[in-house]
Amino acid sequence: MSFDPSFLFPPGLDLWPAIGLITLSFFTSAITAAFSLGGGMLLLSVMVIVLPVSALVPVHGLVQFGSNLGRTVVQRRHIDWSSAVWMCLGAIPGAIVGGQFVVILPESVFALTIGVFILVVTWIRLPRQNAHSPYVLTGAGAGIGAIGMIISATGPLTALFLSQRPDRRIIVATNAAIMSVQHLSKIAVYMSLGFLIAPWLPFVLMMIGAGLLGTFAGSHLLERLPEQVFRLGLKLLLSVIALDLIRRSLWQ
Helix, strand or coil, rough: CCCCCCHHHCCCCCCHHHHHHHHHHHHHHHHHHCCCCCHHHHHHHHHHCCCCCHHHHHHHHHHHHHHHHHHHHHHHHHHHHHHHHHHHHHHHHHHHHHHHHHHHCHHHHHHHHHHHHHHHHHHHCCCCCCCCCHHHHHHHHHHHHHHHHHHHCHHHHHHHHCCCCCHHHHHHHHHHHHHHHHHHHHHHHHHHCCCCCCCHHHHHHHHHHHHHHHHHHHCCCCHHCCCCHHHHHHHHHHHHHHHHHHHHHHCC
């Protein structure tokens, strides 16, 4: 009797697209482990092509929660807890507020918002924020938490408020800790809105496992690549995918 792996995947997700996403989870986690951002956006850009839009943000949030939690544990010595705690405190009420907008937005708006967001964060030079005030950090955490309910990949926005920290490892580790809480808050709100995790759980756990391996690989190997060349290639890939998302959302 042949083995049927279909029980590992939710209805509507075929074997090869699922394997492709699991493999991609490894590489995107490696990217984020090395550069603090980029991997979540790339994963989201591909997931929106494969997954139903109604499941996109919560499933992406589950995978990113596992990836960021693994990175938090691996790089825990470099976390700036004074910044992480305040932004996490804002993320929880921000996710609750953002959840009120999720139920009223049509699916095409999700795809359009994600596409525009990716282009803006990829190509526009956003102002650096030298934010250390608890009030600023808490407010930023709330705003980003609300936005994350719709866009999901908000790591670059969080990194803006950490960009002046003196060590790159502090930025990467602190961003991972903050995003872990933001994604966990997002998952809780989506569950309260009726999203069922159980059909997606085996698939998500496989993606998280691949992402954990990618975290170790990225921490040790990707730092050796020419960063400017790598970032340019990533920008071009993200831009092509984002433009396709915008085209498909407008066509709908």
